[in-house]
Amino acid sequence: MAKSKFEYVRSFETDDSCLRNCYIVVRLDGRNFHKFAEQHAFSKPNDDRALGLMTRSARAVMSELEDIIIAYGQSDEFSFVFKRTSSLFKRRASKLMTHVASQFSSSYVFYWKEFFGAQSLLYPPGFDGRVILYPSNRNLRDYLSWRQADCHINNLYNTVFWALVQKGGLTTAQAEERLKGTLAADKNEILFSDFGINYNNESALHRKGISLIWEKVNETVTKRVKLPNQEEKDLTVTRSRSRVQDYHCDIIGDQFWQEHPDILEEGG
Numbered sequence: 001m002a003k004s005k006f007e008y009v010r011s012f013e014t015d016d017s018c019l020r021n022c023y024i025v026v027r028l029d030g031r032n033f034h035k036f037a038e039q040h041a042f043s044k045p046n047d048d049r050a051l052g053l054m055t056r057s058a059r060a061v062m063s064e065l066e067d068i069i070i071a072y073g074q075s076d077e078f079s080f081v082f083k084r085t086s087s088l089f090k091r092r093a094s095k096l097m098t099h100v101a102s103q104f105s106s107s108y109v110f111y112w113k114e115f116f117g118a119q120s121l122l123y124p125p126g127f128d129g130r131v132i133l134y135p136s137n138r139n140l141r142d143y144l145s146w147r148q149a150d151c152h153i154n155n156l157y158n159t160v161f162w163a164l165v166q167k168g169g170l171t172t173a174q175a176e177e178r179l180k181g182t183l184a185a186d187k188n189e190i191l192f193s194d195f196g197i198n199y200n201n202e203s204a205l206h207r208k209g210i211s212l213i214w215e216k217v218n219e220t221v222t223k224r225v226k227l228p229n230q231e232e233k234d235l236t237v238t239r240s241r242s243r244v245q246d247y248h249c250d251i252i253g254d255q256f257w258q259e260h261p262d263i264l265e266e267g268g
Contacts, residue, residue: 008189009158016089016092016093016094016132016228017090017091017092017093018092018093018096018133019133019135020091021084021085021135022130022133022134022135023081023082023083023084023133023134023135023139023140024081024082024083024091024093024096024131024133025079025080025081025082025131025132025133025134025140025143026079026096026097026100026101026129026130026131026165027076027077027078027079027080027129027130028077028079028080028100028101028104028127028128028129029076029077029127029128029129030076030077030125030126030127031125031126031127031128032126033075033076033125036125037050037076039122040116040119040121040122041119043160044158044165044166045155045159045161045162045206046155046158046203046205046206047222048205049115049116049169050115051205051206051210052115053075053108053111053112053114053115053116053198054076054078054108054210055073055210055212055246056107056111056115057078057104057105057107057108057111057115058071058073058078058080058104058210058212059212059244060103060104060107060111061078061080061100061103061104061107062080062212062214062244063244064085064099064103064213065080065082065088065099065100065103066090066242067082067083067086068080068081068082068083068124069081069082069083069213069263070086070144070211070212070213070263071211071212071213072144072147072148072209072210072211072212072251073209073210073212074147074148074150074151074154074155074209074210078104079143079144079147080100081144081161082096082138083265084265085103085265096131097129097131098129099127100129101127102127104127105124105125105126105127108125108127109116109121109124109125114121116133119214137265140264141251141264142256143252145251145252147209148208148209148250148251148252149252151207151208151209152207152208153184155202155206155207156184156187156188156199157179157187159187159191159197159199159202159206160179160187160190160191161175161176161179162175163190163191163194163195163197164178164190164194167195168195171178178190187199197229202250204249205248205250208248208249208251209248210247210248211244211246211247211248211249211251211256212244212245212246212247213241213244213245213247213260213263214243214244214245215242215243215244215245215260216240216241216243217240217241217242217243217244217245218239219238219239219240219241220237220238220259221236221237221239222234222235222236222237223235223237234239
């Protein structure tokens with residue numbers, strides 16, 4: 001295509017390439033999701049339909065972008081970690097963030113009926129994103145630990161809060177006042193003493209969030225083939241494929257990382 005006199009405007013574009021040898025994290029957060037959850041009558045303190053939809057949307061992103069080595073989600077957020085050596089989109093932050101955000105948002109709408117059935121989606125959801133770089137394995141693990149710790153803190157509070165409202169008969173204002181200044185031990189005591197709930201027995205999905213990683217699995221299929229000078233016959237073939245697997249477990253300690261050593265790159 002011939003150049004035009006207007007092509008100089010490209011010089012105004014800024015270079016937003018991410019620093020090399022760093023893990024690239026794209027974190028998405030639901031925009032104004034407190035209102036979105038209320039208007040779509042999400043169950044409190046956790047709606048498994050909504051969490052399932054978030055996970056399904058994250059799977060769609062990972063299937064599209066295989067350079068993502070792990071994704072972690074809780075509530076209305078998901079973090080996607082690109083491998084340190086990724087050269088996808090020339091490591092341009094704007095390209096990576098917008099691609100993840102658009103793929104996730106469109107998947108959320110596309111798969112809505114799969115989780116909410118006949119319940120209508122009243123308006124399009126929005127997700128904002130940011131890009132963060134982490135140069136070492138320790139930095140990345142600390143980031144993911146921070147997000148899981150946040151999941152625990154928020155879920156413990158919400159579990160107690162809604163128990164006080166739904167089972168204890170308090171108003172939301174009264175429940176908020178009851179919990180003001182309480183520590184984790186106090187919240188656990190309220191749950192157990194007032195409602196007979198052992199928080200450690202609550203769903204690991206709610207307490208630990210969702211971790212998605214690539215794993216190789218063996219898949220056995222039967223093919224009908226025709227061999228030379230023979231009739232057709234069924235042939236069983238086993239092949240290895242990479243699939244996105246989900247975990248609802250602790251990722252702060254060492255065990256998860258020892259069991260999945262391929263996630264992190266060496267030398268970091």
